[in-house]
Amino acid sequence: MLTLAATDLPATTGRPARRPHAVVIGSGFGGLAAAVRLGARGWRVTVLEALEQPGGRARVHRVDGHVFDAGPTVITAPHLFEELWAMCGRRLADEIELRPVSPFYRIRFDDGTCFDYSGDAQAMRDAVRRLAPDDVDGYERFLATSRRIFEVGFEQLAHVPFDRWTDMARVLPDLMRLQAWRTVYGMAAAHVRDPRLRTVLSFQSLLVGGNPFATTSVYCLIAFLERRWGVHFPVGGTGRLVQGLAGLIEGQGGRLRCGAPVAEILAERGRACGVRLASGERIAADIVVCNADSANAYRRLLPAEHRRRWTDRRIERARYSMSLFVWYFGTRRQHPDLAQHTILLGPRYRELLTDIFDRHRLAQDFSVYLHRPTATDPGLAPCGRDTFYALAPVPHLGSGTDWQREAEPFRQAVQRRLEETVLPGLGEEITASMVLTPQQFQDELGSFRGAAFGLAPVLQQSAWFRPHNRSEELDGLFLVGAGTHPGAGLPGVLSSARMLDGMVPHGSEHAWA
Template sequence: MLTDSSTPSTALPRTSGADAIVIGAGLGGLAAAMRLGAKGYRVTVIDRLDMPGGRGSSITQGGHRFDLGPTIVTVPQGLRDLWAACGRDFDQDVDLRALEAFYQIQWQDGSTFTARQSTDAMRAEVARLSPGDLPGYDKFLKDSEKRYWFGFENLGRRSMHRFADLLKVLPTFVALRADKSVYAHAASRVKDERLRFALSFHPLFIGGDPFHVTSMYILVSHLEKEFGVHYAMGGVAAIALAMAGVIQSQGGTLRLNAEVDEILLQNGRATGVRLTDGAVIAADIVVSNADAGHTYDRLLRNHRRKRWTPPKLARKRWSMGLFVWYFGTKGTRLKWPEVGHHTILVGPRYKDHIRDIFIRGRLADDMSLYVHRPSVTDPSVAPVGDDTFYALSPVPHLGIGDTDWQTEAEPYRQKMQKMLEDRLLPGLSDHLTEQLIFTPNSFQTRYLSPYGSGFSIEPRILQSAYFRPHNVSEEAKGLYLVGAGTHPGAGLPGVIASAEVLGTLVPNAPRTRAQRMAAE
């Protein structure tokens, strides 16, 4: 059942049996609700937005559907496993399309690199740019596969909340040189700076600085090779709606336009939540898909915290902010035929620009852009003959530097438009129609993201695995965390995996007397 907070605000008594509350209808929260529903819990998902999906939601404006957050699916098997755990078939609910060309990287000198699933095609791209780097690239692929099996299939799919778990894996971390950064590892294998970029930029998709994030994240290269890159028709928002459908079929409830103000504790155990309208909902367990920082700093503000205290959270390094320009164009469906679904425009600087974003907190004059053109795959995103785009630029989060987005947003958008017109979409200004801008302020107000960061806590080595907020909270019994700010981390595969980890931590719901009698 889907309800709206416009219904009268009254304290809701707890029913008999096992009830679970999930705070936040982001993809991690929805996946958690599905896992809990499959375990027999009566689940209520609460979200302040008017639709499920969180960062994976969408806004429709003037006939253009703007997918606000993630745009690709890289590990569809994780979703298929999730659906299977609920006795459902993912491919019956979601139309997933494999992309032949994943993305094209374009440099200022006119050179390009197109990523594909085929190893032969990728080796051909490497040979075209720098034939001498082929042996190093082959070694990089083997490095990537080793880290995939250890970092994704092993660590990423089990809880890392015990110190003993960390001690067990430390030797492997040392052997795989997890102390090296993603960029440093790429640089040790290939010499061409363009290839070093192509093999090291991926952490930016989960909020990490490639020059500081652990080299374990080179596993993305194998992940793309193993599973490919896909697009869900209807956008990631269509996946969120399908997830909501599964939850409702399990007897769960999505309560939208409602915001949790506090997690309630009694004798050190989570017993429910209080909404901003004063309503109280009781439960046996509480799962927070809100940002881990918001969970501990705001939702548990009236309770003593042992590990995730405000000073400790303030010392954490947070992922960068995002400036996203969503726009529609009129009559351009056949224009710019060389522009595909995903394009990365590389600016004149790499390392120094990353330092501006993550270390100096400076809004630079130059930029690199990720450009999404879903209308080449999914015509439903725009009116007939038109296009829908978004262009994304990493920027400092609100806790570093002094950027005033009230005054800087439009000048920055204009710089972005000029770069697009000069390098990718000539004549763009003649075709612009609908527009929407998200700044770090938007992430802070819409998603309650600390500092307006795009991906919660940055995935540096001492902010990953055991050192990241755990899936089972040490602050209260019966409280669990899923989503980008907890283990294993940000990105669609990560948040779906966080719910899989949750499923290993939460026992099956105890059956009611009526259920036991029916089973007998």
């Protein structure tokens, strides 16, 4: 039972006259969205963030006038943000401008061939016809399949918790009808023949940490999701969305505490009752919402005596996403010919992904996602300059790579690759530089094994098989974010927070023990 201060009790009744208290661990997008939703439903909310600024993986770095979004760079379902602002009686558009990005991605193959992936139906047909003229009809069939998967996987299931095995049994017929047993690449290969087009239609699963050759084809819904709502970028960067959500929480009377790492989730009689900070401070709560990496949350924050399903053994045997090497850099001039999102594919596709996901080996070759936010918002760099980040998928720390030793050689290799392809003379232009390695994903961001997206999105680790949004281990403990259902990516983590609406009662209806 929680101990209430005398001021919390009314003079005429034994029932508390205060709003129930929710503690949210972590201020990533999932945690911030959860806090807004709880605040709108009458809860008093305290958000605890280990870092010195909000955002978690979406934190912001500022170096020599350049603004670097550390994490997410693609906004694909803006209505999920608009809904949060509307819950507070405000309009997202009045505070943050979301600008459409076109093309969505420019994909550059190793031979120099480029493919502009966009939301324009005719432009996409023309691009497919130029790349693989015999696959236009197959591409259309793939997109129709993506739409059917989207209508079930996103519209019907993305915001529905899977608390019981019967929830999974209920949707299995739909999943089998949609061939969820196929992989993302397998679904693409079932519709088109050209290997380059198969790559174009399957790489998106990497945006949520999944190997296209192992990830369930449910993630083919991304193709139609992008077509439905487009790809956007906020003026001011994705960090501007973090600031906006923090402002919503404060406007509701909630509290956001940075530099407050949680050391333990406290429990009494099988129910979460608060947290203990690393400083020793204890904060009582009626519910705890955890936005931390689910594997590390269970291993490090919840003592073993409270865990029946997510034991250390089970967590260690699970399959995890790849990690990332990210090089943030600025240039002294602008590069107007470069798209905002460019995928620079290396000489290998399947083989490289096998090295990353299965062999856990840092290969000599790599593919790079090059993000140029100043293509949409020049204000993210000093006047006349550009801001970039170059991201390369790499194995998680199960590879045994010593990133203290390998970080600079790998950064130099990425720089050489960029100089050889889209940024000649880059070495003479750099004005700011910093890196993020898998070791930092583990040590600074709390990712188990440095896996940037948590559990891998394979079928055996999806829906009911993922850590549940309503914890199986403790009453009053809820999970949001990439490590729970429905998974990684901004639409996924925002949808995980949306599930609280159906699981947590309104503050005025809270059943006090």
